[in-house]
Amino acid sequence: MEVFGLELEFITAMNRSQTEAWKVIIVLATMALVAVWRWLPRRAGLALLLTLGVWSTGNYFRYDTRTVGQKYDTYDLLHYYLNAKYFDELGYYDLYPACMLADLENDGPYFKRQGTLYMAQNDAGHGRMPIAHGVDRGRKVRENHFTEARWSAFEHDFLMLQRSGASKLNDKLWRQMIIDHGYNGTPAWTVMARPIANIVPVESIKLLGYLDLAVLLAAAATVAWAYGAPTALFAWVFLMVSYSLRWPMISWAFLRYDYVAALMVGMALLKKQKHALAGLFTAYSATMRLFPAMWLYGPGMKGLAGLTRKTVHRPLLILAGSFFFGVAAIEGAAVLSLGGDTVQTHLTNMLDHNSSEQLSSRRIGLALALPYRGERLPKFIEPERKELIEVQKPLRYGLAGVVMLLLGWGLRRADDDETFALGFVPFFLLTTASYYYYVTRVTLVMLHARDLRRPRNVFGLLMLLAIEAFGNWSESAHSGHRVFLVGTTAWMLMAYCITMTVWFNLEAYRAERSQSSGASANP
Structure with missing residues (x-):
């Protein structure tokens, strides 16, 4: 059956293209639930959300026991296992x-x-x-x-x-x-x-694939403990429908998503005011993939904003101290085991890998948004676009700096776990990471799903889900058009970052004005 260019098959063993077409439908259903969530009785809303969780999970694993029980990704395992x-x-x-x-x-x-x-x-x-x-x-x-x-x-x-x-x-x-x-x-x-x-x-290599499944389930359970079942279920549905998790599939690779689970747990621990433990989990995530260190940007900016007003946020100091202790311990163990030369080699390798000339059509970031003009062709990134991305570096970093400073100031009144979630913003603005690392948007889903009574959270979650709907639709209706998919996704993420920057600044301003008015009324 074809709907809006999507080839839909009903429940049976499916291939990836078929499940991605269904992801669009599941995302749209989730968006509808988000839009009416505040008016639903709690039990009814939770039942609908649980249904979406089961549906999205079955769809992700293609309604096929072989997907979970037998198959694995040889391409990925040749790199990470071998x-x-x-x-x-x-x-x-x-x-x-x-x-x-x-x-x-x-x-x-x-x-x-x-x-x-x-x-x-x-x-x-x-x-x-x-x-x-x-x-x-x-x-x-x-x-x-x-x-x-x-x-x-x-x-x-x-x-x-x-x-x-x-x-x-x-x-x-x-x-x-x-x-x-x-x-x-x-x-x-x-x-x-x-x-x-x-x-x-x-x-027995398939056994290694279950490590990712185990740590993600444990992370979801931790989110439920900290935020409640609805937030955990929204986060799980996001994981199951996210374009970023199309490859490598959960249970097909070897510890490819441990860093995501660690970020989720770290954010949940911040919600529970356990800053020392949150710092350790963030340190683990950062030493596994480097870029998750950016998730401390928000807490750091909140702390600096406090200092401008002669306020010291001691829990944030504990978070930072715990993070640096964890990084030092883990990296120290790596240096002792492999030697300092290996660490230097890895850094050199990654710098070369992330240069403009090495860009692939699977990378996302502000760098891919700026040169994109809405075209559907060519399918893959061409040398001229790579050259333009290199030329636009000053513009890109200038814009990124402005947005990051404004967002950082806007977070001065936000909760610690909220500031943590928005570490995604500098990640998007400053890097050109592959699409599968964008699964880290799950922290943004947690940020918004925690309280859907607030318009900011409803709007933010709808924006994030709309990006997933587009990604899966694009891959289904225009398969292989990666410049179109990546460029449009980058545009949408840029819009999200700017929207949240403005919104958090307005919230902080209104909160301070209200506080000032209250103080004036009660001298």
């Missing part, structure tokens, strides 16, 4: 050369249309080179870094994933993989993941 397990030998640069050598020496190339180039990486940066170059590099890596036993184990694990697993690669994904940017797990994540990967054999 490289973490053999990090001592592969480091940050040599996953692809080792894989291509193992493939070639075992009746390969397994994929006859593998292309002619791969993404070579070293301290000087990234660049495409002939596959023969990669194979030669693989031989050097084996000779210099692997023992015979470890190479044999690596070959076994790689071949299992490439050729024999429940979700083995195909020609297209193999070509795409070897021109990707390699392994980018932080040193802290590597130190945590490496022993787990070495314990779990590749034949």
